[in-house]
Amino acid sequence: MNSLGTFGQLLVGGLLTGLVFALVAVGLTLVYGVMDVVNFAHGEFLMLAMYAALGLALLGLGPLVGLPLVAIAMFLFGIVVYRVFVRRLLAGPPEATVFGTFGLLVLMQGVAQATLTSDFQSVPNAPFRGTLHLGAIAVSQATVIEGIGALVLTAALFALVEYTETGRAMRAVAEDRVAATLMGIDVQRVNGLAFGIGAACVGAAGALLMLSYPAYPTAGAPFALTAFVVVALGGFGSIQGALVGALLVGMLEVFGGFYLSPEMKMVPVYVAYLAVVLLRPQGLLGRR
Amino acid sequence: MPARRLSAFLAAALAVAALGGAAPTRAADQPDIVIGSILPLTGSLAQTGAGLRVAQQLAVDLVNGHVSYPLPMVGKSGLPHLGHARIKLVFADSQGKPDQARAAAEQLITQDHAVALIGTYASSTTATASQVAERYGVPFLNPDSSAPSLTARGLKWFFRSTPNDATFADNFYQFLADLKKTKKIDVKRIAIVGEDGLFGTGASDAEEQGGKKLGYDIVARVAYPATTTEVNAEVQKVKAATPDVIMIASYLPDSLLYMRGFKEQSVQPKAILAQDAGFIDPGFIRTLGADAEGVFTREVFSLEIKHRNQAVPLIDQLFRLRFGGKPLDGNTARDFMGVLFISDAIDRAGSTKPDAIRTALQKTNIPGKLTLMPWNRVHFDANGQNDGGVGIIEQVQNGKYETVWPFDVAVKPVIWPMPAWKH
Numbered sequence: 001m002n003s004l005g006t007f008g009q010l011l012v013g014g015l016l017t018g019l020v021f022a023l024v025a026v027g028l029t030l031v032y033g034v035m036d037v038v039n040f041a042h043g044e045f046l047m048l049a050m051y052a053a054l055g056l057a058l059l060g061l062g063p064l065v066g067l068p069l070v071a072i073a074m075f076l077f078g079i080v081v082y083r084v085f086v087r088r089l090l091a092g093p094p095e096a097t098v099f100g101t102f103g104l105l106v107l108m109q110g111v112a113q114a115t116l117t118s119d120f121q122s123v124p125n126a127p128f129r130g131t132l133h134l135g136a137i138a139v140s141q142a143t144v145i146e147g148i149g150a151l152v153l154t155a156a157l158f159a160l161v162e163y164t165e166t167g168r169a170m171r172a173v174a175e176d177r178v179a180a181t182l183m184g185i186d187v188q189r190v191n192g193l194a195f196g197i198g199a200a201c202v203g204a205a206g207a208l209l210m211l212s213y214p215a216y217p218t219a220g221a222p223f224a225l226t227a228f229v230v231v232a233l234g235g236f237g238s239i240q241g242a243l244v245g246a247l248l249v250g251m252l253e254v255f256g257g258f259y260l261s262p263e264m265k266m267v268p269v270y271v272a273y274l275a276v277v278l279l280r281p282q283g284l285l286g287r288r
Numbered sequence: 289m290p291a292r293r294l295s296a297f298l299a300a301a302l303a304v305a306a307l308g309g310a311a312p313t314r315a316a317d318q319p320d321i322v323i324g325s326i327l328p329l330t331g332s333l334a335q336t337g338a339g340l341r342v343a344q345q346l347a348v349d350l351v352n353g354h355v356s357y358p359l360p361m362v363g364k365s366g367l368p369h370l371g372h373a374r375i376k377l378v379f380a381d382s383q384g385k386p387d388q389a390r391a392a393a394e395q396l397i398t399q400d401h402a403v404a405l406i407g408t409y410a411s412s413t414t415a416t417a418s419q420v421a422e423r424y425g426v427p428f429l430n431p432d433s434s435a436p437s438l439t440a441r442g443l444k445w446f447f448r449s450t451p452n453d454a455t456f457a458d459n460f461y462q463f464l465a466d467l468k469k470t471k472k473i474d475v476k477r478i479a480i481v482g483e484d485g486l487f488g489t490g491a492s493d494a495e496e497q498g499g500k501k502l503g504y505d506i507v508a509r510v511a512y513p514a515t516t517t518e519v520n521a522e523v524q525k526v527k528a529a530t531p532d533v534i535m536i537a538s539y540l541p542d543s544l545l546y547m548r549g550f551k552e553q554s555v556q557p558k559a560i561l562a563q564d565a566g567f568i569d570p571g572f573i574r575t576l577g578a579d580a581e582g583v584f585t586r587e588v589f590s591l592e593i594k595h596r597n598q599a600v601p602l603i604d605q606l607f608r609l610r611f612g613g614k615p616l617d618g619n620t621a622r623d624f625m626g627v628l629f630i631s632d633a634i635d636r637a638g639s640t641k642p643d644a645i646r647t648a649l650q651k652t653n654i655p656g657k658l659t660l661m662p663w664n665r666v667h668f669d670a671n672g673q674n675d676g677g678v679g680i681i682e683q684v685q686n687g688k689y690e691t692v693w694p695f696d697v698a699v700k701p702v703i704w705p706m707p708a709w710k711h
Contacts, residue, residue: 006524006528009520009524009553010520010521010524013518013520013521013524014520017517017518017520020517020518110330113330113334117334117335117338118331118332118333118334118335118338119335119570119571120335120540120541120569120571120575121571122544122571122574122575124574125577129548130711131551131552131711138552138553138554139552140548140552212548213517213541213544214540214541214544214571214575216332216335216541217332217334218331218332219541221515222515222516222517223517226517253518254518254520254521255521256521257512257520257521257522258520258521258524258525261511262510262511262512262513262519262521262522262525263484263511263512263513265512265513265516265521266513
């Protein structure tokens with residue numbers, strides 16, 4: 001393949017990689033970006049969703065079919081976690097959410113390993129294992145599906161936050177909690193809803209990721225790390241910023257991997273992140 | 289009774305006999321000899337750690353038992369030269385992390401008073417744990433870490449029974465040389481891919497050095513972070529280099545990314561030579577199905593070599609009984625033997641004093657046929673490396689790993705080149 005062909009392949013690969021990151025980050029954007037709640041167990045929510053999708057697949061409901069069920073289950077899980085745990089953390093000092101959700105991370109990984117073993121478990125006979133050829137560019141069908149899922153989820157979440165009453169309430173709570181309460185907004189209910197919706201997005205992400213990845217107790221960690229960078233880079237409080245941030249991270253990682261070296265591929269990502277933190281701390285499209 | 293049920297019955301009977309029953313006279317106040325074992329019992333390597341723990345404990349029970357097999361120290365009811373004192377393993381979790389392994393070693397030495405340490409599977413955790421042992425002057429037996437650098441540190445207390453990646457890289461080149469001799473297969477261009485940790489780097493370095501020495505063309509050298517979620521750039525680099533053979537050292541999630549990436553981007557080498565790890569994980573063939581066909585992997589062990597030592601199927605049966613029916617593999621077989629090697633050294637030392645054990649380890653000379661492994665012997669060189677170890681090469685054929693090299697232990701012929709990707 002000539003260098004132009006390789007460039008084209010890298011470009012498409014980078015965009016698709018970015019969309020996969022967006023898929024994982026979109027759930028975090030709402031909770032971290034809009035609600036300013038740090039959920040260090042975000043990766044473990046993803047891992048839980050992956051296992052749930054695997055379980056349904058073993059019962060005959062493939063990842064795409066099982067997706068709505070996983071999303072609903074994760075929504076309920078998110079609400080429960082908020083009501084039982086995160087709500088209390090928010091009432092404490094700022095560090096409480098950091099340490100509390102990190103503890104949740106450790107707990108969830110431990111429970112997963114104890115009950116589900118650390119075997120790498122893939123969906124048997126997963127669909128979309130084939131390759132799509134767009135001219136000289138080859139892409140995996142599964143990655144394209146994941147990318148479409150990312151765009152749909154981002155658009156849906158954007159619509160929710162921008163155009164619905166609930167979304168307005170969430171933005172109000174994020175902007176000024178006391179004022180929101182005075183306006184008659186039930187802060188706890190809105191927070192719980194946001195956490196639940198964020199978890200539902202992670203649920204959808206986990207189901208889609210089972211098209212390409214195995215599930216194991218620490219499967220969520222690499223995705224979660226990137227998701228935090230994406231949200232911070234793209235902008236706190238901005239759904240579209242998360243998409244932009246994710247595409248940027250994906251492109252930097254893939255092009256960095258080829259034109260620098262694969263071992264250095266995360267360097268451009270973190271350099272960009274540092275630059276944004278220093279020069280525009282609210283993120284590229286951030287509001288605060 | 290059909291043969292399979294008979295052997296299962298025999299195995300169960302032997303298990304009961306070996307592990308139960310009365311022991312011969314032993315001084316009632318002989319304290320147990322504590323050996324500390326550091327393993328990844330949690331974390332991303334926990335799946336492997338669980339099996340290693342079972343294998344090590346099985347070896348301990350056989351050493352303390354009284355049923356003999358053609359294996360060192362088995363069935364002597366403890367250590368004869370120490371009044372039949374029993375050995376006891378105390379386990380500590382490395383979590384697969386180097387700093388945790390260090391802490392585990394400290395704890396085992398200072399609090400559990402281990403007279404020797406064994407472990408730790410991942411080369412990066414072995415590196416730190418053995419440094420602690422070196423500081424305290426405690427013998428460290430490493431049965432399962434393959435990074436060559438571990439025995440290049442000038443340590444006095446570190447002994448490694450398994451061959452390292454330099455030996456395995458040599459095995460790859462011996463394999464290619466044998467293929468040239470017998471099948472006139474000519475390989476020139478080699479691409480080397482490896483995760484950028486201690487395991488992958490050690491393997492890749494050994495492959496590169498070995499290849500350059502023999503005049504091969506190393507057309508690409510790709511190192512990547514093991515936890516990566518995509519390999520677009522890596523696959524493009526390998527593709528651009530048009531290799532005849534790809535040598536690769538990866539864990540499971542990354543091995544899947546590469547195999548899918550090679551298929552997707554139509555990277556079609558004549559052979560993929562893998563360094564164990566992800567490529568022999570049960571999930572590898574299960575997930576890839578037909579796409580795994582033809583992949584070669586070095587292995588350290590095969591159940592097929594039972595003609596060398598009749599204990600192989602027996603230990604396999606005992607292990608399966610304890611580990612949910614899963615068979616003995618290269619990792620568990622090496623860890624099993626590791627317990628026997630350190631027990632043998634302590635016994636020959638006739639003492640639990642560190643210096644005596646160390647001297648005994650230095651004098652180790654066990655014929656390969658007295659082990660479960662396809663090795664020539666167990667003898668530690670000046671760097672603590674067993675110089676008698678050898679690997680084998682298996683190929684995925686019809687969904688199974690078949691031993692294809694060395695040719696005198698091969699079970700199936702080599703399929704070359706690997707089958708084309710089926711789209």
